[in-house]
Structure formats: C-alpha cells, structure tokens
Amino acid sequence: MERKGWVRLDHASNIFLAARNSRDTKVFRLTAELEDEVDPVLLQRALDKTYAQYLLYHSVLRRGFFWYYLEMSDLKPQVAPELLPPCAPIYHFDHKELLFRVIYRADRIHFEIFHVLADGTGALWFFEDLIKEYIFLRYPESFCDMKKQEREWKDQQTADSFSHYFRPQRAQNFTESAYSAFRSVISTSKKAGKLALRLGKKTSNYVFTDHLPTEKKRKVYQVKGKKTPDNRMRVVEMSLPTKQVLALAREQKTSVMIYLIALFFESIRKASPDFQETGTVSVSVPVNLRQFYPSNSARNFFLTTRLEYTYGKEMDNVTNICQKLSEQLQYQLRPELVDEKMNKQLAFEYNFPGRLIFRPLKDMILKFVNLWNNQNLTIAISNMGRVDMPEAIGGRIQQLVLLTSAVRPQFCMISSGEKMTICFTSPFIDTTIQKEFARQLTKQGVVLEVAANQVTAAELEE
Amino acid sequence: MSDCSYCKSKILTDEASCPLCGQPFTEQDLMREGRKNPYPKISLRYDRQKVFKNLMLLTIGISGLFLLIEVLWLHQLHGLQLATFGLLSLWTVVYIIISKRRNIAKSVTYLFVIFSLITIYLDYVTGWEGWSMTYAIPIISIFSILAMYLAVKIVHLEVGDYVMYLIISSILGLMPALFLVFKWVKDPALILISIGFSLLMFLVVLFFHGGDILHEWKKRMQI
Ligand SMILES: [Zn+2]
Numbered sequence: 116m117e118r119k120g121w122v123r124l125d126h127a128s129n130i131f132l133a134a135r136n137s138r139d140t141k142v143f144r145l146t147a148e149l150e151d152e153v154d155p156v157l158l159q160r161a162l163d164k165t166y167a168q169y170l171l172y173h174s175v176l177r178r179g180f181f182w183y184y185l186e187m188s189d190l191k192p193q194v195a196p197e198l199l200p201p202c203a204p205i206y207h208f209d210h211k212e213l214l215f216r217v218i219y220r221a222d223r224i225h226f227e228i229f230h231v232l233a234d235g236t237g238a239l240w241f242f243e244d245l246i247k248e249y250i251f252l253r254y255p256e257s258f259c260d261m262k263k264q265e266r267e268w269k270d271q272q273t274a275d276s277f278s279h280y281f282r283p284q285r286a287q288n289f290t291e292s293a294y295s296a297f298r299s300v301i302s303t304s305k306k307a308g309k310l311a312l313r314l315g316k317k318t319s320n321y322v323f324t325d326h327l328p329t330e331k332k333r334k335v336y337q338v339k340g341k342k343t344p345d346n347r348m349r350v351v352e353m354s355l356p357t358k359q360v361l362a363l364a365r366e367q368k369t370s371v372m373i374y375l376i377a378l379f380f381e382s383i384r385k386a387s388p389d390f391q392e393t394g395t396v397s398v399s400v401p402v403n404l405r406q407f408y409p410s411n412s413a414r415n416f417f418l419t420t421r422l423e424y425t426y427g428k429e430m431d432n433v434t435n436i437c438q439k440l441s442e443q444l445q446y447q448l449r450p451e452l453v454d455e456k457m458n459k460q461l462a463f464e465y466n467f468p469g470r471l472i473f474r475p476l477k478d479m480i481l482k483f484v485n486l487w488n489n490q491n492l493t494i495a496i497s498n499m500g501r502v503d504m505p506e507a508i509g510g511r512i513q514q515l516v517l518l519t520s521a522v523r524p525q526f527c528m529i530s531s532g533e534k535m536t537i538c539f540t541s542p543f544i545d546t547t548i549q550k551e552f553a554r555q556l557t558k559q560g561v562v563l564e565v566a567a568n569q570v571t572a573a574e575l576e577e
Numbered sequence: 578m579s580d581c582s583y584c585k586s587k588i589l590t591d592e593a594s595c596p597l598c599g600q601p602f603t604e605q606d607l608m609r610e611g612r613k614n615p616y617p618k619i620s621l622r623y624d625r626q627k628v629f630k631n632l633m634l635l636t637i638g639i640s641g642l643f644l645l646i647e648v649l650w651l652h653q654l655h656g657l658q659l660a661t662f663g664l665l666s667l668w669t670v671v672y673i674i675i676s677k678r679r680n681i682a683k684s685v686t687y688l689f690v691i692f693s694l695i696t697i698y699l700d701y702v703t704g705w706e707g708w709s710m711t712y713a714i715p716i717i718s719i720f721s722i723l724a725m726y727l728a729v730k731i732v733h734l735e736v737g738d739y740v741m742y743l744i745i746s747s748i749l750g751l752m753p754a755l756f757l758v759f760k761w762v763k764d765p766a767l768i769l770i771s772i773g774f775s776l777l778m779f780l781v782v783l784f785f786h787g788g789d790i791l792h793e794w795k796k797r798m799q800i
Contacts, residue, residue, distance in 0.1 A: 121796060148615070179797035186796075200619050208676075223615055344624040350616060351597070353586075550584060550597035557585035564578075566589035567596035568616035574592075575618055 120288070124176070124183040124231065125295030126464050127415045131230040132176075132183060133481030135206070138346045138542055141230040142202040143519035143527075145242045146223055147512050153219040154253060158194045161248035162217050166192055169241050171292040171413055174232060175211045181474055185232075187289040188213070196220060200347035201568065202520040202540075205229040217245070222513070224249065230415070235499055235517065236403050237296075237413025243504070250511050257507050296404075296416035297457075297464050333395040333425060336493050338383065338524055340543035343570040348521060350568040351539040351549040354514055357501075357530050359561045369437040372498045373444065375528065375537065376400070377436040379494055380424055382551035383524070397423035399495040400444070407453050418456055420447045421491065492523060499529040524548055544570055578611030589614045639664055662702075666695050681728045682742035689721040689746060710753070711762045715771035718750040722778050740790050741797070743782045750775025 124132070135141040166172060172192075174185040190213050197220035205214055206229050215228040215238075226242045233241075251258055291299075343349060364374035380396045401417045410416055422443045424436050446452070472480070499517050503509070509532055517527040518538040526539045539549050546567065557563050569575045579588050579602045581595035589612050594601045643660035669691055677684035693714050700709035725746060753768045762768060783790070 177796070181798065184796060197617060198619065201616070210680075220617055221613070221615070344626065345621045346625075347619075347622075352615070546597050553584050553586050553597055563584075563586040564589060564612070565581075565584070565586045565597060566614050566616060569618050572621060572624065575620060 119187045120290045120293075121177070121184050121186040122290050122293040122295075123179075124185060125297060125414065127295065127297060127460065128231045129183065129477075130481050130485060131415075132206075133478045134485040135204075137204065138342070138520075139522040140202055140204045140520040142205050142227050143230060143235065143238070143517070144202055144225055144227045145238060145529075146225045146516035146518075147242075147246050148223050148514045148516070149250070149253075149511055150222065150513065151253075152222055153224055155194055155196075155219060157252045158217065158219055158224060158249055161245055161252055162192055162194055164248050165241060165245045168244070169292070169413075170289045171232065171237075172213070172215055172241060173289065174214055174293055176206055176214060176229075176231060177211075178474065181471065181477075183231075183474070185293045187293075192217060194219060197223075197225065200345075201225075201350055201518060202227060202348060206231065215241075230519075233413040234401075234403075234415045234417050235497060236405060237416070239499065239502065240413060243502070246512070247504070247508050250508050254511060257511075292413070294412065294414070295464060296410050296412035296414040297461055299410065299412050299414075335397045335423065335491050336383070336387070336390060336394045337490075338387065338493060338541075338543065338548070339389075340545045342542050343544055344572065346542075347568075347570055348540045348542060349544060349546065349570050350518060351541075351546060352516060352518075352536060352566045353538070353549075353553060353556075354534055354536045354564045355556065355561050356533055357535040358533065360535060360556070363556075363559055363561070367434055367437045369441050371535075372400075372496070372528065373437050373440050374433075375526070376422065376440055376496060377433045378552055378555050379496065379524075379526065379548075380436055381433060381555065382548045383493060384426065385551045386547040391426075393425065393427035395423055395425040396493045397421055397491060399492050401497055402448065404453075404457065407450070408457065418453065418460075420444060422447075489522060494523055495521065495525040497525070497527040499527065502529060502531045504531065578613075580606040582606060587611070636664060639667070662698065666691070680742075682725055682746075685721050685725040685728065686742050686746050686749070689717060689749060692717050707762055710756045710768075711764050712767055714756075715753055715767040718753065718771045719774050722746055722750055722774060726778070740782060740786050741793055743778065744790065747775045747779035747782065750778070 131141045170187070173187050173190070175188040175190065177184050177186050188211065190211075192213055192215070194217045197218045199218075205216065205227065206212070214232040215226065218225045218227065224246065226238065226245065228238045232238075360371055360374070364371045367374055367377075369377075376398055379398070383396055384390050384394070398421070400420050400422060402420055404410075404416045404418050408416075420443075422440045424439055429435060497517065497519060502515055504512065512531055514534045514536055515529050515531045516536045516538050517529040518540050519525065519527055521540040522542060524539065524541040524543070526537050528535060528537050530536070539552075541548075549567075553563055553565060579590060579595075580586075581588050581598065581600065582603065583598050583600050584595060586595075586597070588595055588597075588602075590596060591614065640660045643663055647660075670688065673684060673687045673691065677687060693709075696709040696713040696717070700706065700713075722743075725743060729743075751772055754772050756762050757765055757768060
C-alpha cells in the first residue's frame with residue numbers, strides 16, 4: 116500500500132483550529148458574480164483542472180497525540196448548489212473531508228475554505244485560476260485570438276510582480292505545498308534567512324505588544340446583541356463604485372481601508388446606546404506578510420495588527436480618527452517591528468515550548484489565548500485590495516465578494532474592475548451598525564447597492 | 578431591487594422593507610426591476626432556544642416517568658437517584674452517538690466504556706452481587722469488539738482510521754483480567770472467553786496491520 120504524504124500543522128494555523136466553534140467556523144468565502152447563470156458541468160470541469168494543479172487543496176486534516184497534521188487524500192471535490200448558510204462549518208471532528216468547497220447559485224460562484232488550509236491571498240490564487248478556467252470554458256468565443264494575448268499577459272505577470280513570480284503555476288509535491296509558510300520562507304528568501312540565524316533565542320511572549328509605546332491599556336468596547344438562532348452569520352453586502360470611495364479617502368488624505376475603518380468606528384459609536392463618551396474602539400487588521408518576505412506558499416502567512424481609537428480626547432471626527440489610525444498602522448509596519456514579529460513567530464514555529472503538551476490541552480490553552488485576545492477587539496476587518504485580471508476574463512466578472520465567519524462585527528473588502536464590495540458579517544441579528552455605515556456613505560453621494568441574508572424564522576417566513 | 582429612501586441605498590430584495598433600517602418601502606420605491614437578492618433563503622437548521630426548551634421538557638417528562646415506575650412496579654422510592662442516573666446515561670449515549678457519528682470505531686469504544694460503567698453502577702445500587710463483572714462486562718466487551726469489526730468491514734473504512742481503536746478496545750477487553758487477579762468474581766467462564774477474544778483480535782490486528790499501526794503511531798506521536 117502506498118503511504119500518503121503528511122505535514123505537521125504549523126502553529127500559525129493551529130490557532131484557527133483551537134478558536135473554531137459552531138458559530139465562528141473559521142471559514143471564509145470568495146465569490147465571483149458573472150454575467151450569466153453558472154453552468155455546473157463546466158464549473159466541475161474547471162474545478163477538476165484547477166484541483167489537479169494545487170496539491171495543497173488535496174489535504175485532509177488529521178489529529179495526532181501532540182499535533183494536528185495535513186494529509187494528502189484521494190478525495191475528489193464536487194461542485195454543489197448553494198444549500199447551506201455562508202461559511203458553514205467545513206472541518207468536522209473525526210471526518211475525513213476536503214477543507215474547501217465550491218458552490219454555485221444563479222450567477223455566482225462561491226469558493227469556501229477553512230482558514231487552517233490557506234489565508235486570503237493563498238486562496239485567491241486557487242480561486243482566480245478556477246474562475247479563469249471556468250470563463251475560458253464558458254465563453255470560448257472571446258478567447259479566439261486570446262492565445263497570444265494570454266501568453267503575453269503571463270509573461271508580463273512574471274516580469275513585474277514578485278508575488279506572481281513566486282506563485283505556484285504548476286503542481287509542486289504535496290509536502291512542499293503544505294509546508295508552513297513561515298518555515299518555507301526561510302529557504303526562499305535571503306532576508307528571512309538572516310532572521311533564521313537569530314532563532315537561537317527563545318521567545319515565550321506569544322501575545323504581541325503592538326501599541327505605540329506611550330499608550331496605556333484601556334477597556335475596549337464590545338458590541339453586544341441578540342445572536343442568530345442557528346449560529347449562522349448575518350451578512351450585509353454593499354457594493355459601490357471604487358472611484359467614489361477613493362475620492363472620499365483622498366479628501367481625508369488617507370487610504371480607502373483606513374477611511375472605511377474610521378466609518379466603521381463611527382457606526383459603532385452611533386449605533387450603540389451604551390457607548391461611553393470616552394469609549395475605546397479597536398480593530399484587528401491582518402497584513403499580508405508576502406509583501407515583506409516573498410513566498411509562494413498559500414499557507415497562512417500574515418501578521419495581525421491592532422489599531423484603536425479613544426473617543427473624547429480631542430475633536431472626534433472622521434479626519435482625526437483617520438489620522439490616528441494611519442499613524443498606528445505606519446508604526447506597526449515599520450520594517451524593524453515587522454522583522455521582530457516575524458522573528459517571534461518563527462521562534463514559535465521552531466522552538467515551541469509546549470511541543471510535548473497533549474494536543475487537546477494545547478487546544479485549550481490556545482482557546483484561552485484567543486479569548487484573551489478577543490477581549491481587546493471591538494471589530495475586525497480584512498482587506499484583499501484590488502484583484503486585476505486580463506480584460507477577456509475581468510470583463511466577464513461583475514464583482515468579487517470576500518466574506519468571513521466572525522465572532523464580532525467584521526467587514527471584508529475586495530475590488531475588481533470599477534466595483535468595490537464591502538461585506539459585513541456578524542454573529543448578531545441586528546443591523547443598526549451596518550445601517551449607520553451605509554448612511555454615512557450615501558450621505559456623501561456614494562451610490563450603494565445593499566443585499567442581506569435572512570437569519571431569523573420571521574425573516575425566512577415572509 | 579427597491580430603494581430605501583431613509584438609507585438612500587438600492588436594496589437587492591423582494592421583501593417589503595429595508596433589511597438595514599426595517600422601514601417599509603413606499604409604493605414608488607417598491608419592486609423596481611433589477612438585481613435580485615444574491616443570498617438565498619436557507620431554512621434554519623435548528624433554533625437554539627427551541628432545542629433547549631424541548632430538551633428541558635423531555636428531561637422533566639422522563640424524570641416523572643421514572644418516579645411513576647418506581648412507585649407502581651418497584652413499590653419503593655429511591656427518590657430521584659435512579660431517574661437522574663437513567664437520564665445521565667440517556668443523554669451521554671445520545672451525545673456519544675451524535676458527536677462521534679463520523680467515527681464508528683471511536684463511537685463503539687466510547688459506548689463500550691459507558692455501558693460498562695453503567696452496569697457497574699447498577700450492580701452497586703442493587704446490592705453489589707457482582708453480576709456486572711461476572712456477566713455483563715465480558716459480554717459487552719465481546720460484542721463491542723465484534724461490532725467494531727463488523728462495522729468497519731461494512732462501511733469500508735480505511736485501515737489507518739480504525740486500527741488504533743481496534744487496538745484500544747482489544748486492550749480494554751483485556752481489563753476484565755484484573756477482576757480475576759483481584760478475585761472479584763466467582764465464575765470466570767465468560768471473562769476467560771472475553772479475554773481470549775480480545776487477545777485473538779489484538780494478535781490478528783497486529784499480524785495483519787502491524788505496519789499500518791506503526792505508521793499511524795509515528796504520525797500521531799510526532800513531536
Ligand atoms: Zn433603509
């Protein structure tokens with residue numbers, strides 16, 4: 116019998132397993148909305164082809180005595196109509212199943228993936244290739260003279276983008292593709308190689324301190340409310356012209372992401388009757404580490420930064436909030452600080468002090484670390500940025516959507532073509548925060564299209 | 578698609594009110610042509626509050642039934658002791674079956690342990706005659722090993738997935754040997770059969786799947 120390849124699960128991904136529960140499934144979803152109804156037969160063909168090229172996605176998750184590990188499987192993914200709420204659990208204890216699913220409904224293709232397997236950037240590689248393949252099969256007419264064009268596009272890709280250069284175009288072997296991004300980056304990047312040299316020092320401090328040195332710890336505001344009856348999330352999707360929000364952010368002399376976070380903070384303040392005048396709001400913002408340490412690994416490779424704003428100290432307006440948040444983000448993304456955090460994470464991957472702790476106990480410890488971290492967060496956001504595709508493909512895509520399971524109000528932003536999508540997810544039924552957010556945008560003339568899912572028995576009956 | 582004049586947004590919905598602010602749409606805003614809601618209506622899988630309420634009602638109902646049985650048939654009142662015990666066993670078994678439904682081998686192992694404990698307790702409260710150790714546990718042991726073997730054959734599990742549980746339950750099956758060592762039982766016939774059975778199973782698994790066990794062991798015990 117041929118024995119299957121397996122790789123021990125890295126620490127960065129372990130936290131997702133420990134923190135996962137039936138409400139916060141740690142699943143995220145990438146969606147592409149196309150022009151026409153999705154053809155399941157062609158989608159299946161596109162999936163088969165893409166799947167064959169990405170061995171990491173053949174993984175199933177298994178449990179050992181001390182560790183989890185990813186194991187190569189012979190399972191074949193099947194596309195399915197959308198019958199479950201967004202980001203429904205993917206990994207079930209004791210069940211050998213693939214850690215992603217491809218579903219479709221009307222003109223949308225959804226790709227849902229367990230965060231343990233890959234992060235947003237990693238998942239986007241697979242998703243992009245899947246959509247490209249599908250559009251290629253679905254609209255062959257627009258590719259008649261594409262052959263040459265596509266080749267040019269691919270050449271261009273390799274020339275000007277480092278991350279695209281590193282991106283796995285063809286299958287690696289399983290163990291290579293499933294290997295921890297933190298570990299594999301050491302072999303692919305000289306800069307990271309230098310880091311590895313300093314690995315001798317042990318670090319026991321897991322919870323990063325990422326405040327400006329002068330700031331004192333304050334109690335952070337937590338959104339409360341009635342939760343949905345069957346643990347599904349409330350999803351509110353807003354799409355808007357990228358140009359309009361870009362102009363608004365420029366007015367504030369800041370980035371779109373920071374501007375939208377500021378609006379989110381303001382929405383929380385306006386929507387919460389129990390919000391104190393001097394309350395502190397904080398947000399967690401993941402930062403893609405591939406921009407600092409080029410890596411072709413699709414595994415989790417990001418760093419979490421935490422930004423906060425305390426009301427009642429000076430003029431509480433969007434301009435001021437934006438400025439404060441920008442300063443904090445810049446501070447946290449200074450190269451030396453990023454290096455330091457990277458170092459800590461690497462030290463953790465290599466000399467984890469609890470290596471010999473029984474796995475369920477380790478899970479429990481991580482669960483507490485996670486709970487402790489949660490206390491310091493009001494909201495979370497995730498920014499996938501702009502996804503560029505060649506005209507023959509991008510022209511067929513109406514919009515992209517990114518959304519993720521959430522224990523607290525959260526939004527994910529992604530843009531393609533002229534359109535940006537901000538998708539809110541939340542464990543609470545109430546949508547006042549989202550309403551305040553929408554109204555702040557429309558008040559300034561932004562053209563907003565809003566869609567929401569149904570979460571209560573009453574909403575589903577109507 | 579409709580317009581919400583309060584949120585000043587286009588709303589992708591067929592409903593009569595805005596999902597953000599809850600305000601009903603006015604006549605002229607309602608049901609304009611355009612995009613439909615991309616999020617389908619998916620019925621609730623369960624309702625936490627309802628499930629909790631039903632479980633409570635069921636628990637109270639069963640406790641009442643237990644008390645009634647005690648009074649009418651046993652002509653004695655153990656109070657809620659038996660009822661509590663019965664309910665605990667019931668919910669434990671239900672929990673094991675539901676939570677381990679994806680791993681038959683594990684489910685059988687857990688049930689084996691819980692049933693053994695249940696019989697020991699029942700034996701204890703009914704006068705400690707030792708029937709649990711003499712008859713019940715050896716029988717449960719024989720049949721769970723048999724059940725596991727049949728189950729994994731029927732659903733064609735992969736060897737690697739269940740060898741560990743076969744080994745574990747064979748070892749558990751050897752436990753009644755302790756009853757003999759401590760001279761807790763008078764009639765050792767069934768225990769001897771069950772030990773022989775476990776031993777046989779242990780050797781068969783070791784002989785045919787020794788390599789798999791080693792492979793699984795290395796994987797699972799990785800430091
Ligand atoms: Zn409204």
